[in-house]
Amino acid sequence: MSYQALYRVWRPQRFDEIVGQQIITTTLKNALISNQTSHAYLFTGPRGTGKTSAAKIFAKAINCQFLKDGEPCNECETCKEITSGQLNDVIEIDAASNNGVEEIRDIRDKAKYAPTIAEYKVYIIDEVHMLSTGAFNALLKTLEEPPANVVFILATTEPHKIPLTIISRTQRFDFRRISAEQSFERMKYILDQKNVTYDEQALWIIARAAEGGMRDALSILDQVISFSNNKVEVENALLVTGSVTKGLLHQYVEQITDHDGAKALETMQNIMNEGKDGQRFIEDLISFIRDLLLYQKAPSMVNVESTGLSADELKQLGDKVTADIWYEAIDTLNEIQQEMRFTTHPDVYLEVLTIKLAQLSGQSNQPKAVVENDSRVDQLQQQMAKMQAEIKKLANGAGTAIPPQTVVKKPRVSVSKNAPKVNLAKVYPILEIATKEDLVNLRDLWGDMLDMLTVPQRSMLHVSNPVAASASGVIVSFDYSLLYQEAADDAELLQKMHDNLEKLSGNDRDIIFVSKEQWPSIRQGYIDQLAGKKQSGEVVDEEPSDGDTPETGENSTSNSTKDDKIVSEAQELFGNEIVEIKND
Template sequence: MSYQALYRVWRPQRFDEIVGQQVITTTLKNALISNQTSHAYLFTGPRGTGKTSAAKIFAKAINCHFLKDGEPCNECETCKEITNGQLNDVIEIDAASNNGVEEIRDIRDKAKYAPTIADYKVYIIDEVHMLSTGAFNALLKTLEEPPANVVFILATTEPHKIPLTIISRTQRFDFRRISADQSFERMKYILGEKHVEYDEQALWVIARAAEGGMRDALSILDQVISFSNNKVEIENALLVTGSVTKGLLHQYVTQITDHDGAQALETMQNIMNEGKDGQRFIEDLISFIRDILLYQKAPEMVNVEITGLTTDELTQLGTKVSEEVWYQAIDTLNEIQQEMRFTTHPDVYLEVLTIKLAQLTGQPVPSQAAPAGEVEDARVDQLQQQVVKMQAEIKQLAHNKAPVATQKATKKPRVNTNKKEPKVNLTKVYPILETATKEDLVNLRDLWGDMLDMLTVPQRSMLHVSTPVAASAAGVIVSFEYSLLYQEAADDTELLTMMHDNLEKLSGSARDIIFVSKEQWPHIRQGYIDQLAGKKQAGETTNEDQLDEEQTESEENNTVQTQKDDKIVSEAQELFGEDIVEIKND
């Protein structure tokens, strides 16, 4: 037989073998022992935490006639066939590739038939969040009125994408990330059973790189074993995971806390020259600083062996700078990590990161032997200095009030240099208004946010101050708050094309899109109403009522905005004085 990956060979076959999910496995075993099982379960959680394994074990346990303490025997024919995936009454479905209505309808129809061999027919639907809306609706009726002797187990990594109507008809179990300690112990057990030599520090590196997934940990372990010729060594684990040695991290952190940017840059360059991954370097650095902070505040929560440092080194780093500096460092690391996701030159970001970290400053942490009273006195002195500085700034502002007022009086009026707004093609606007309805407008506004999310970031920023003001089945009129953005949008043919395509995808119908400015829209609307006046007198049906409702709504919004503006002006005058506050109407 060909070689099988570790995560397949050592897949749990009993509830007790599932790592890190004791609450869930105990609940399921007790339900099986007391015959209080549900007809539908929802298993959620990160990848590699045991969702599908728990589903298969539950399918064996509920059909096993030799159940002991809620665990399947794994020896009867039913258990063996389920383990080998040969029992027709246990059906595994990948919703990522079978997400249509027809597939779910087929399940619904077949679920009505009794199981052929087992006591229960079990459907395990993996990645259930990938089902379409129609497929969820087809599944809903079956979950609401389930056939006898049928159990559904839904597994997903993204439960927020599942309709609440589905979730409310299931028993939900949230699988948690597996801790590094639990992954470490499981790998030690497997390597012991395989008689493979290993370095414990290498296992800690793998456990941290797996980020809470047992399957990921075993996959990395498989790679390390292959790379190092049936051994698990620290050097090879670092190479496979792209992690950085604790010694280099300690050296790097010491240099940035000494504000030695040049030496820190050299250390960082050496790390990158060894082929380390930039993202992994930042993750290792965050984890390293986390250990320092935890040891500084709660030493009992830190396993010193995992950190790769001594107690003296952790104490020295913890007392070298204040915790505020470490908090700033973590914030900086997170920012750079997000920016690095889409770059092809990570070394540039890492160099900027190093300079930023070397420039962080903070108040030194008092030694542990310092009395609490001295610490409080130092904080009081710092606050008093800040108060004195603020008082001086307030006096300076009060002294400068008169010159500011004089400058305001002699200031030249601004000249409006904006380009003339483009004219609106009324022959395209009026046909939309003729069939516009309030229902179409409400529906389109509901889709507006989804449409914006489908655009690029610059396009979204341009449309951030726009809103649909009239809509019909054939088109939509979009009003812009600012004339400058309206002009740019009107000249952007790519933006119009993207909006047209996205609205068609969301609403199912093509619509013309017309841009107008906030100042133009009342005149356009009034002109259309005047044009309809003759038709109304002649007894023809018009669409004036809907436009009147929009006009009333717009006037109410303007009134509320004016009240908000007046309140802001009053508060500013009260805070800074009427002589300093200058009101400008753009």
């Protein structure tokens, strides 16, 4: 017999063999034991996490005559035929190549007939999100009124593309990414069964490169075994995955923390000369810094063996700089990684990245307004001290003239000169009717809206969040000016966000983008304008009635009431934690 790939040979045949999905497998087994199975299931999740394997195991279990504790026996004729794909009552369909209306109508017509051998006829439709709109409509009728003894199992990696009418008629199970530890243990078990010699550090490299997919891990393992003549060694694992050795990463991180940009550039160049992939280098670096940060804050959460370093090396490097440096480094790496996706010269970005990392100071986590205006605040405090001294002299009769009043302006939040101007004529109407309830409701829908976008669009909006909302509009703030500018110029992104929010909420909303730097000024400007309108509409009595004084009369009460109304409106719009009340 010809050679079969590891992921095919070692495909799970029981629920207990599925890696990393214990909650899902336990639920399915309990449903089988209690005879409370549904007529339709939806399995969603990243590739290689066990969706199709779970569907086939379920098909065996529901038809197995010797079911034990919810697990198929894998020994009866029915189980064997389903395992080999020869049972006509279990039909597996690839929706990517059978996505038309006619194919689904054919399924609907054949589903009416009783199963020939097994007790249940099971349809497994893989990549179901590829079905056309007409095909989904044809399938919907069958899911609404399913024939007896028929079970549908739909599997997909993109559930946001499936109509809600389909999802609501299925039991949905979300498969999670498989952790590196679980992948490591599974590969170790397989190699022990095959009597293949291996280096555990090589398995950790493969587990991390698989990025949560068990099938990907076994495919990479297959390549390494073939490359190294039935062995699994660290050097070969690094070559196959394109990963960087922990020693070079350790050396690179030490150099950037020492602010030695020249040596760090040399190390980075050596890494690239070995043929390493730029994106993989950044991913490995993020993972390495993540381990350092976790070991600094919670050592028990880090598997020291998987890092390739000793506990002393981790502690020494982790304690070398503060956590703020690591936070700033991860932010910088994420920014460069996004920018590198569309370039043909990654080496330029990596050189810029190296210089940036070597100049980290750990101050970027402080608000920009605070960092940039520290010196101005000191100046204002000195001026206030001088003014108080002059007033004290005048009160004691020491002064002869009143010094001119010094006008003290509040330091403004700095805004990038290149940031696009925000159209306040569109922002203020949204703020006039915005409520905190609308904002909370919109934030609940924000994640669903992001899932309906393309991957590049989701990446762009990953550092954004709604800061104000009404029934007719929403204001979205971006953490980084560069991504804010790109989003503001992307008409297609705006249109898709508008359409998706309308589908989810039923409201037609205008979407306005602002940067995180601009938003405080815009918010304060609106509050000031609101206060100005209230004051211009007041009627002030020049001669208070008898018994009323300017401090205690009706006029003061009216002003106080209107001021309280302004404060309450601002608190309702922006929240109590943002609005600060200061008495003049």
